[in-house]
Amino acid sequence: MKIALVHMRHAASGGTERFLNELARYLAERGEDVSIICRSHVAPSHPAIRFVRLRPFSIGKAQRMWRFACAVERHIKAADYDLVYGLGKTWTHDMLRIGGGTVHHHLASKPSRQRRRKDKIAARIEAKAMAPGAYYHVVSNSHQSDSEIAEAYGVPAGKRSVIHNFVDTRRFDRERLSGDARALACELGINGDTPVFLFLGTGYQRKGLDSALEAFARLDINATLLVVGRDSQQAKYQEYARQLGIxxxxxxxxxxxxxxxxxxxxxCYVLPARYEPFGFTVLEALACGTPVITTASCGAREVVTADVATVIDRTDNIQALTGAMAHWAGCKGDAVLQKRCRELALTLDVESIMVQNYQCILNVYKLKQAAKCRL
Structure with a gap:
């Protein structure tokens, strides 16, 4: 098949970008003719992958997004792809994957004063992408996102699938990384007897760093909290940590x-998210043998079990969050726990999840061919 994968940004980091790279690699390894339609790109994940760069003139992020979607529509109408798979922010596709939840629900989770022109444009694009007749099938990475799609756009059940996220269990492997982890602990001045909590992610407010800091401050044990990831408001959270005395x-x-x-x-990995359609990082932590604390608003709750994770009801339940942190701190160095975490992650290894994605693509291709025959 001649397959086009569409996403404005092709990069080495980011959840959707990670999915794009792995799917493109998997398809190319199976002999499919793969093109990535994008505005910018880095090196491909397989040498046979081709890029189609569309860079219409634009000023500002909102216009860039809209004009890229328009350029994709023109390109696909003039091309001869057997199947087009959109990964968001465009409306011309046979299949569409919603990997970050719907824009509709994401905006509902933000105060109206924080909504920008870019958000309004993204919502318009999404509405066109989900309109009847715009797709054969829609894939989401959690039942949480699947419910959002049905609620916001009325996509029929027969045209929706849920395929959970994946983890590269070769890369995320505590045993392989033991030496690197010890060196990192030494570099950071972390005592081997001290429980270490990790918050990792971009977008501190949405992922609940304020709650993590408050809960950490209530712990009556000596522990360390590592905060990894970027946010334009980092200084504000550092000041909050100072006010909390931690x-x-x-x-x-x-x-x-x-x-x-x-x-x-x-x-222990702490992700008390206010809104998280899935969360690759949950699986990455588990693959490294690290138990997780998250919330009912995180789609990854669908794949975790109580023996490796705590799911609290909401981000601002600080008492429950503190209790969960104390519990997992008490399990420090538990080899059995680490093995259980790893075993769960292995069930969601990238190769097995790509098999599911490939089968879905083949099914949609058959639907498209059957529809052509009926014309």
Whole structure:
């Protein structure tokens, strides 16, 4: 098949970008003719992958998004792809994957004063992408997102699938990374007897860093909290840590290129998200043998079990969050727990999840061919 994968940004980091790279690689390895339609790109995940760069003139993020979607529509109408798979922010596709939840629900979770022109444009694009006749099938990475799609756009059940996210269990492996984790602990001055909590992610407010800091401040044990990831408001959270009296126990480390080392160093990963359609990081932590605390608003709750994770009801339930942190701190160094975490992650290894995605693509291709025959 001649397959086009569509996403404005092709990069080495980011959840959707990670999915794009792995799916493109998997399809190319199976002999499919793969093109990635994008505005910018880095090196491909397989040498046979081709890029189609569309860079219409635009000023500002909102216009860039809209004009890219228009350019994709023109290109696809003039091309001869057997199947077009959109990964968001465009409306011309046979299949569409919603990997970050719907824009509709994401905006509903934000105060109206924080909504920008870019958000309004994204909502318009999404509405066109989900309109009847605009797709054969829609894939989401959690039942949470699947419900949002049905609620917001009335996509019929027969045209929706849920395929959970994946993890590269070769990259995220505590045993392989043990030396690197020890070196990192030494570099950060972390005592081997001290429980280490990790918060890792971009977008501190949505992912609940304020609640993590408050709960951490209530712990009556000596522990360390590592904060990894970027946010334009980092200074505000550092000041909050100072006000809580935990400044000396918190390390704000910014964005890091080797998250696997931090997951392997940590004794517990804390993600008290206000809104998280899935969360690759939950699986990455588990693959490194690290138990997880998250919330009912995180789609990854669908794949975790109580023996490796705590799911609290809401982000602002600080008492429950503190209790969960104390519980997992008490399990520091538990080899059986680490093995259970790893075993769950192995069930969601990237190769097995790609098999499911490929089968879905083949099914949609058959639907498209059958529809052509009826014309």
């Amino acid at each position: 400044e000396e126990k918190c390390c704000f480390l910014g964005e890091q290129s080797s998250p696997e080392c931090y997951f392997s160093l940590a004794d």
